[in-house]
Amino acid sequence: MTATGPLVLVVDDEAQVRRFLRAALTSRGYRLLEAESVREAEQLATGHNPDIYLLDLTLPDGDGVDLARRLREWTKAPIIVLSARGREEDKVNALDAGADDYLTKPFGVNELLARLRVAQRHAQASPEQPVVLETGPLRVDLSRREVTVEGREVRLTPTEYRLLALLARHAGRVLTHRQILREVWGPNATEAHYVRVHMAELRKKVEADPARPRLLVTEPGVGYRLRDRVESA
Amino acid sequence: MTATGPLVLVVDDEAQVRRFLRAALTSRGYRLLEAESVREAEQLATGHNPDIYLLDLTLPDGDGVDLARRLREWTKAPIIVLSARGREEDKVNALDAGADDYLTKPFGVNELLARLRVAQRHAQASPEQPVVLETGPLRVDLSRREVTVEGREVRLTPTEYRLLALLARHAGRVLTHRQILREVWGPNATEAHYVRVHMAELRKKVEADPARPRLLVTEPGVGYRLRDRVESA
DNA sequence: GAGCATCTTGACGCCGCCTTGATGTCCGCG
């Protein structure tokens, strides 16, 4: 249950079509951007980076196929063409220009929604790249939720992991007690003591000498920091 | 440019349609497999693991929509439905079952070829994942729906299999209770207890010592994970 | 409609984690 659905950019010069799409999509949780021209569309696209595009082909200041081609130069978001033109040549041109689908007007709302779901499936399938941080003997793989020290796997409790992951995402930078509390314990946590206790546990599991931390260092009066480069001396 | 083009599995019971597709595709460098029934299609699919599927909906021994759904359990290869049925309901069903596109007969050759190119673009964006997963004594063949432990076949109930298959598709990474519930029990399932009970059953059948799981490990407070590398110690 | 397999639902006990308080240590500053 996401708070806000995918952002869709509708590009069509007919107000009637836009109204129809607005009714169909917003009621399903999609967020909408609307453009009436190529110029306006590109402006909104670069500004908001939508998740999905719905393009008409005939626009007052240019061709939808060219718009699709230019969008494809910088975004992989799904592009669905909605056009009254039903000629095969139009379809082939649009699809080869980078469009992912082509619906001929008039079309049913349910078919459009189904094809939008297909587009979302494709967008979601894009491979997630591993996010790993390595510093000294410590290795934190955020995509696999895996922590190792000198190759040995370390078992962490949920809060220990959240604490370490937070520091790892901002490796090298200081995080204040406030920031840590808000991120790990929620927005209305106040007990700074939590952080100390769990930091001690974390050091026991991660540091070679928990009494003299080399990775999870204290910044007195400010907060904590995870060193991103470790000198051996 | 590959030496040999993508392997396409055509599933249609009319010889005329198959001949038409054969002429259109082989001349463009595609390699072709042909099936006249669901049974034949699944046999060829598991045996050759095609790159693209072209499915008719009305088949002598079953429904193309069910075929698409079953293929989607183990392959992400593009599925394009070619059907004489033009009702919106048919399209929605097929697309939601896992089809990527839907063309109503009769259609133009050039449009089909353009949509095939779109499908290939998508396939290229997401690297294919292995169909069988092996980790320690466990082996899961997603295309055959077959699970073995140390060579011995294991009988799983439908939900047990869906649970294991889900974990196998994401082997090595943690799946949260939420994710598991959504994927196995549907989008509005909430009872986290389901997962525990069925996980226990699964462990009884798969783990050497169900009390000390080495493959299906729980990540406390988060979810479960199927180990993709198993150390012997 | 009987019988079977499977899924759901509830009860219960254990273990681990988080919280919380007490105490100890370091350091700067008056």
Place this chain on the structure above:
DNA sequence: CGCGGACATCAAGGCGGCGTCAAGATGCTC
């Protein structure tokens, strides 16, 4: 030199998550 504040450490306790068992509920095949 004594004091206070920030930080570290330890231990106790409560609570919730997790595993397990088992009894209904459901749905299927024959």
